[in-house]
Amino acid sequence: MKQVNASKIAFFAVVVFVLFSCSQEKLPSKKVARAYAEITFTEELYRGYPDSIKAHKKLILEKYGLQDSDIVKTMRKMPPDKEVWREFFKEADFVLDSLRKAVSR
Numbered sequence: 001m002k003q004v005n006a007s008k009i010a011f012f013a014v015v016v017f018v019l020f021s022c023s024q025e026k027l028p029s030k031k032v033a034r035a036y037a038e039i040t041f042t043e044e045l046y047r048g049y050p051d052s053i054k055a056h057k058k059l060i061l062e063k064y065g066l067q068d069s070d071i072v073k074t075m076r077k078m079p080p081d082k083e084v085w086r087e088f089f090k091e092a093d094f095v096l097d098s099l100r101k102a103v104s105r
Contacts, residue, residue: 001091015091018051020065020094023086029074029078029084029087029088029091030087030088030091032064032066032070032071032075032088033066033088033089033091033092034064034091034092035060035061035066035071036071036075037091037093037094037095037096037099038060038063038095038099039057039060039071040092041095041099041100042056042057042060043094044081044088045103066102075088
């Protein structure tokens with residue numbers, strides 16, 4: 001039987017690790033920005049009513065298929081690039097403004 005070189009095993013392990021890391025689902029920042037805006041709006045609308053905030057937040061997270069920690073994780077992983085953050089908050093502001101306008105009618 002042919003003996004396998006340790007460097008070949010290490011190379012194979014690195015390739016598997018890289019492929020596995022790349023295949024993990026990343027949350028789109030646009031989706032997270034929308035959920036962030038809706039949760040912010042809910043907190044404004046139901047200020048002083050923590051049970052209502054909690055119930056609506058749960059519905060928003062379910063709507064977007066997110067968990068409570070996904071928003072924080074995504075924001076922490078976003079690069080310190082002004083343009084990336086500008087796009088994130090542009091989307092969040094658009095949603096937030098739309099919700100505020102809908103309520104004020």
